[in-house]
Amino acid sequence: xxxxxxxxxxxxxxxxxxxxxxxxxxxxxxxxxxxxxxxxxxxxxxxxxxxxxxxxxxxxxxxxxxxxxxxxxxxxxxxxxxxxxxxxxxxxxxxxxxxxxxxxxxxxxxxxxxxxxxxxxxxxxxxxxxxxxxxxxxxxxxxxxxxxxxxxxxxxxxxxxxxxxxxxxxxxxxxxxxxxxxxxxxxxxxxxxxxxxxxxxxxxxxxxxxxxxxxxxxxxxx
Numbered sequence: 001x002x003x004x005x006x007x008x009x010x011x012x013x014x015x016x017x018x019x020x021x022x023x024x025x026x027x028x029x030x031x032x033x034x035x036x037x038x039x040x041x042x043x044x045x046x047x048x049x050x051x052x053x054x055x056x057x058x059x060x061x062x063x064x065x066x067x068x069x070x071x072x073x074x075x076x077x078x079x080x081x082x083x084x085x086x087x088x089x090x091x092x093x094x095x096x097x098x099x100x101x102x103x104x105x106x107x108x109x110x111x112x113x114x115x116x117x118x119x120x121x122x123x124x125x126x127x128x129x130x131x132x133x134x135x136x137x138x139x140x141x142x143x144x145x146x147x148x149x150x151x152x153x154x155x156x157x158x159x160x161x162x163x164x165x166x167x168x169x170x171x172x173x174x175x176x177x178x179x180x181x182x183x184x185x186x187x188x189x190x191x192x193x194x195x196x197x198x199x200x201x202x203x204x205x206x207x208x209x210x211x212x213x214x215x216x217x218x219x220x221x222x
Contacts, residue, residue: 095203099192101217102205106172107191111165114156115220116173118187122149124177127187129154132172139166151217152187190217 101117118127127144139160144152156173158166177185197204204210 095195095219096198097195099194099220100203101190101220102193102211102215103188103217104191104193104207105174105189106170107193109158109166109168109171111158111168113158114171115192116154116156117190117217118152118154118175118177119190119217120147120149120152120177120185120187122179122185123147124185124187125180127152127175127177129156130174130176131156132174133166134170136172139171151190192220 101115107114107116116129118129120127123146125146127147129140129142129144130138131140131142133139140156141161142154142156144154160166173189173191175187175189177187179185193209194206195203196206202210202212203216
Protein backbone atom coordinates (compact mmCIF):
# COMPACT_ATOMS: atom_id res chain seq x y z
CA UNK A 1 0.00 0.00 0.00
CA UNK A 2 2.94 2.34 0.71
CA UNK A 3 4.29 1.77 -2.79
CA UNK A 4 0.98 2.79 -4.41
CA UNK A 5 0.83 5.99 -2.38
CA UNK A 6 4.38 7.04 -3.11
CA UNK A 7 3.31 8.67 -6.38
CA UNK A 8 0.84 11.02 -4.64
CA UNK A 9 1.92 14.61 -4.26
CA UNK A 10 2.75 15.70 -0.74
CA UNK A 11 1.50 18.99 0.61
CA UNK A 12 3.96 21.81 0.02
CA UNK A 13 3.49 24.75 2.34
CA UNK A 14 5.73 27.11 0.40
CA UNK A 15 4.23 30.43 -0.78
CA UNK A 16 4.68 29.47 -4.44
CA UNK A 17 2.63 26.33 -3.98
CA UNK A 18 -0.24 28.00 -2.12
CA UNK A 19 -0.51 31.21 -4.15
CA UNK A 20 -1.36 29.62 -7.49
CA UNK A 21 -3.59 31.97 -9.46
CA UNK A 22 -7.18 30.88 -9.85
CA UNK A 23 -7.26 28.36 -6.98
CA UNK A 24 -10.50 28.20 -5.01
CA UNK A 25 -9.97 26.53 -1.61
CA UNK A 26 -13.70 25.89 -1.34
CA UNK A 27 -14.05 24.08 -4.69
CA UNK A 28 -14.59 20.33 -4.75
CA UNK A 29 -11.44 19.87 -6.84
CA UNK A 30 -9.24 21.66 -4.32
CA UNK A 31 -10.98 19.93 -1.42
CA UNK A 32 -10.23 16.59 -3.06
CA UNK A 33 -6.57 17.51 -3.46
CA UNK A 34 -6.37 18.67 0.14
CA UNK A 35 -8.02 15.46 1.25
CA UNK A 36 -5.44 13.38 -0.64
CA UNK A 37 -2.62 15.43 0.83
CA UNK A 38 -3.87 14.93 4.38
CA UNK A 39 -4.52 11.25 3.68
CA UNK A 40 -0.92 10.79 2.52
CA UNK A 41 0.42 12.47 5.66
CA UNK A 42 -1.85 10.36 7.88
CA UNK A 43 -0.77 7.14 6.20
CA UNK A 44 2.88 8.00 6.60
CA UNK A 45 2.43 8.75 10.28
CA UNK A 46 -0.16 6.15 11.24
CA UNK A 47 0.33 3.69 14.07
CA UNK A 48 1.34 0.33 12.50
CA UNK A 49 -0.48 -1.42 15.36
CA UNK A 50 -3.75 0.46 14.65
CA UNK A 51 -3.91 1.18 10.91
CA UNK A 52 -6.54 3.52 9.48
CA UNK A 53 -9.80 2.20 8.01
CA UNK A 54 -9.29 2.18 4.23
CA UNK A 55 -13.02 1.77 3.56
CA UNK A 56 -13.90 4.90 5.54
CA UNK A 57 -11.30 6.96 3.70
CA UNK A 58 -12.49 5.67 0.33
CA UNK A 59 -16.09 6.53 1.23
CA UNK A 60 -15.08 10.10 2.08
CA UNK A 61 -13.32 10.49 -1.25
CA UNK A 62 -16.37 9.06 -3.06
CA UNK A 63 -18.58 11.62 -1.34
CA UNK A 64 -16.36 14.43 -2.54
CA UNK A 65 -16.52 13.07 -6.10
CA UNK A 66 -20.31 12.81 -5.85
CA UNK A 67 -20.56 16.45 -4.77
CA UNK A 68 -18.34 17.39 -7.69
CA UNK A 69 -20.65 15.51 -10.05
CA UNK A 70 -23.71 17.29 -8.65
CA UNK A 71 -22.03 20.67 -9.07
CA UNK A 72 -21.17 19.86 -12.69
CA UNK A 73 -24.77 18.75 -13.32
CA UNK A 74 -26.13 21.97 -11.82
CA UNK A 75 -23.81 24.01 -14.03
CA UNK A 76 -24.94 22.11 -17.12
CA UNK A 77 -28.62 22.50 -16.22
CA UNK A 78 -28.18 26.24 -15.63
CA UNK A 79 -26.52 26.64 -19.03
CA UNK A 80 -29.32 24.62 -20.66
CA UNK A 81 -32.02 26.76 -19.01
CA UNK A 82 -30.30 29.95 -20.17
CA UNK A 83 -30.18 28.62 -23.73
CA UNK A 84 -33.88 27.70 -23.59
CA UNK A 85 -34.80 31.16 -22.30
CA UNK A 86 -32.76 32.79 -25.07
CA UNK A 87 -34.42 30.60 -27.71
CA UNK A 88 -37.86 31.36 -26.28
CA UNK A 89 -37.13 35.08 -26.29
CA UNK A 90 -36.03 34.96 -29.93
CA UNK A 91 -39.13 32.98 -30.86
CA UNK A 92 -41.41 35.49 -29.12
CA UNK A 93 -39.73 38.58 -30.54
CA UNK A 94 -42.54 38.81 -33.12
CA UNK A 95 -45.04 39.21 -30.26
CA UNK A 96 -44.13 42.87 -29.79
CA UNK A 97 -47.03 44.93 -31.14
CA UNK A 98 -49.52 42.06 -30.97
CA UNK A 99 -52.65 41.94 -28.85
CA UNK A 100 -52.81 39.57 -25.90
CA UNK A 101 -55.57 38.56 -23.54
CA UNK A 102 -54.32 39.56 -20.10
CA UNK A 103 -55.92 40.20 -16.71
CA UNK A 104 -57.84 43.43 -17.33
CA UNK A 105 -61.41 44.69 -17.35
CA UNK A 106 -60.97 47.79 -19.53
CA UNK A 107 -60.19 47.73 -23.23
CA UNK A 108 -60.06 49.94 -26.30
CA UNK A 109 -62.88 49.53 -28.83
CA UNK A 110 -62.02 50.63 -32.35
CA UNK A 111 -65.24 49.60 -34.05
CA UNK A 112 -64.32 45.96 -34.67
CA UNK A 113 -65.49 43.01 -32.52
CA UNK A 114 -63.47 42.57 -29.33
CA UNK A 115 -62.31 39.26 -27.89
CA UNK A 116 -63.00 39.01 -24.15
CA UNK A 117 -62.63 36.16 -21.67
CA UNK A 118 -63.48 35.19 -18.12
CA UNK A 119 -61.64 32.64 -15.98
CA UNK A 120 -64.04 30.72 -13.76
CA UNK A 121 -62.62 29.17 -10.57
CA UNK A 122 -65.58 26.76 -10.42
CA UNK A 123 -68.66 25.72 -12.40
CA UNK A 124 -71.45 28.29 -12.48
CA UNK A 125 -75.18 28.13 -13.20
CA UNK A 126 -75.28 31.71 -14.47
CA UNK A 127 -72.65 33.94 -16.05
CA UNK A 128 -73.25 37.51 -17.22
CA UNK A 129 -71.14 40.14 -18.91
CA UNK A 130 -71.99 43.80 -18.31
CA UNK A 131 -70.29 46.45 -20.45
CA UNK A 132 -69.81 50.07 -19.36
CA UNK A 133 -68.61 53.03 -21.42
CA UNK A 134 -66.03 55.65 -20.39
CA UNK A 135 -68.76 57.53 -18.48
CA UNK A 136 -69.48 54.39 -16.43
CA UNK A 137 -72.85 54.06 -18.15
CA UNK A 138 -74.11 50.52 -18.76
CA UNK A 139 -74.38 49.99 -22.51
CA UNK A 140 -74.80 46.24 -22.87
CA UNK A 141 -75.45 43.07 -20.93
CA UNK A 142 -74.94 39.52 -22.19
CA UNK A 143 -76.38 36.41 -20.53
CA UNK A 144 -73.83 33.60 -20.99
CA UNK A 145 -75.83 30.88 -19.22
CA UNK A 146 -74.12 28.05 -17.31
CA UNK A 147 -70.46 27.10 -17.73
CA UNK A 148 -67.93 24.66 -16.37
CA UNK A 149 -64.83 25.86 -14.53
CA UNK A 150 -62.16 27.22 -16.84
CA UNK A 151 -61.89 29.91 -19.49
CA UNK A 152 -65.01 31.29 -21.16
CA UNK A 153 -64.50 33.24 -24.41
CA UNK A 154 -66.78 35.89 -25.85
CA UNK A 155 -66.54 38.07 -28.94
CA UNK A 156 -68.27 41.34 -28.09
CA UNK A 157 -69.82 42.85 -31.22
CA UNK A 158 -69.60 46.47 -30.07
CA UNK A 159 -73.36 47.02 -30.01
CA UNK A 160 -75.57 48.16 -27.17
CA UNK A 161 -78.51 46.27 -25.73
CA UNK A 162 -80.78 47.54 -28.51
CA UNK A 163 -78.43 46.31 -31.21
CA UNK A 164 -77.12 49.76 -32.14
CA UNK A 165 -73.39 50.19 -32.91
CA UNK A 166 -71.44 51.95 -30.19
CA UNK A 167 -68.79 54.60 -30.84
CA UNK A 168 -65.11 53.80 -30.59
CA UNK A 169 -63.55 54.44 -27.21
CA UNK A 170 -62.67 52.96 -23.87
CA UNK A 171 -65.01 50.38 -22.39
CA UNK A 172 -65.08 48.20 -19.29
CA UNK A 173 -66.21 44.59 -19.01
CA UNK A 174 -67.57 43.34 -15.69
CA UNK A 175 -68.25 39.62 -15.23
CA UNK A 176 -70.65 38.29 -12.61
CA UNK A 177 -71.60 34.70 -11.83
CA UNK A 178 -73.36 32.46 -9.35
CA UNK A 179 -73.34 28.72 -8.73
CA UNK A 180 -76.27 26.30 -8.55
CA UNK A 181 -76.89 27.28 -4.91
CA UNK A 182 -77.08 30.98 -5.73
CA UNK A 183 -73.73 31.79 -4.19
CA UNK A 184 -71.65 34.44 -5.92
CA UNK A 185 -68.64 33.37 -7.96
CA UNK A 186 -66.01 35.94 -8.92
CA UNK A 187 -64.55 35.37 -12.41
CA UNK A 188 -61.26 36.93 -13.45
CA UNK A 189 -61.71 39.32 -16.36
CA UNK A 190 -59.36 39.21 -19.35
CA UNK A 191 -59.28 41.83 -22.08
CA UNK A 192 -57.03 42.50 -25.09
CA UNK A 193 -54.06 44.81 -24.51
CA UNK A 194 -51.22 45.49 -26.92
CA UNK A 195 -47.72 44.31 -26.01
CA UNK A 196 -45.17 47.12 -26.32
CA UNK A 197 -42.00 45.34 -25.19
CA UNK A 198 -40.83 41.85 -24.30
CA UNK A 199 -38.31 40.78 -21.69
CA UNK A 200 -36.88 37.41 -20.73
CA UNK A 201 -39.78 36.66 -18.37
CA UNK A 202 -42.01 39.74 -18.56
CA UNK A 203 -44.02 41.77 -21.05
CA UNK A 204 -44.61 45.52 -21.06
CA UNK A 205 -48.15 46.48 -22.02
CA UNK A 206 -49.42 49.57 -23.79
CA UNK A 207 -51.41 50.50 -20.68
CA UNK A 208 -48.17 50.90 -18.71
CA UNK A 209 -48.29 47.62 -16.80
CA UNK A 210 -45.63 44.91 -16.70
CA UNK A 211 -46.77 41.32 -16.35
CA UNK A 212 -45.14 37.93 -16.27
CA UNK A 213 -45.33 36.03 -19.55
CA UNK A 214 -47.25 33.27 -17.77
CA UNK A 215 -50.10 35.75 -17.13
CA UNK A 216 -50.90 35.97 -20.83
CA UNK A 217 -54.05 33.93 -21.35
CA UNK A 218 -53.98 33.92 -25.16
CA UNK A 219 -52.27 35.65 -28.07
CA UNK A 220 -54.66 37.26 -30.54
CA UNK A 221 -54.14 37.46 -34.28
CA UNK A 222 -55.27 41.06 -34.44
